[in-house]
Amino acid sequence: MRTLVFVGLLSLIAACSSLSSTPSEQDARIALESAMKRTGPLFYRRNASEFFTVQSFRKTNGILGEKSGVKSYTLEFESEWRALTDLNNPFYTRKDNFRKGDLVMFTGTVDFIRTEKGWRASAVRCYRGGIQQPFCDN
Numbered sequence: 133m134r135t136l137v138f139v140g141l142l143s144l145i146a147a148c149s150s151l152s153s154t155p156s157e158q159d160a161r162i163a164l165e166s167a168m169k170r171t172g173p174l175f176y177r178r179n180a181s182e183f184f185t186v187q188s189f190r191k192t193n194g195i196l197g198e199k200s201g202v203k204s205y206t207l208e209f210e211s212e213w214r215a216l217t218d219l220n221n222p223f224y225t226r227k228d229n230f231r232k233g234d235l236v237m238f239t240g241t242v243d244f245i246r247t248e249k250g251w252r253a254s255a256v257r258c259y260r261g262g263i264q265q266p267f268c269d270n
Contacts, residue, residue, distance in 0.1 A: 155251040160242040163253035184213040203246035
């Protein structure tokens with residue numbers, strides 16, 4: 133009987149801690165990679181995951197909040213992407229064109245909202261040189 137109560141108590145503690153936890157770095161990386169599969173440079177009519185792969189991803193900060201009774205979390209990140217192909221566009225400046233194999237540094241944010249079943253990504257934004265990029269907006 134004591135074992136059953138102890139196991140029940142441990143389960144309750146685990147459930148409560150998962151309810152109060154914040155999204156992980158891995159959750160944000162998955163959200164970024166998912167957004168890259170849905171969006172990309174409009175002039176190519178292809179998604180960003182056809183041009184880049186995420187080489188590294190690191191959380192730099194996190195902000196917990198609440199709006200209209202809905203818990204939110206913004207995870208800030210730095211990420212290094214490898215160009216899978218040449219990306220040359222006459223509308224871009226020279227520094228925004230990439231050659232296959234180039235490593236490109238991006239920063240960004242992933243916004244999450246708390247649902248009954250856990251955290252859900254609601255927006256992903258990427259920046260390069262302080263300018264918002266079209267590669268992962270959703």
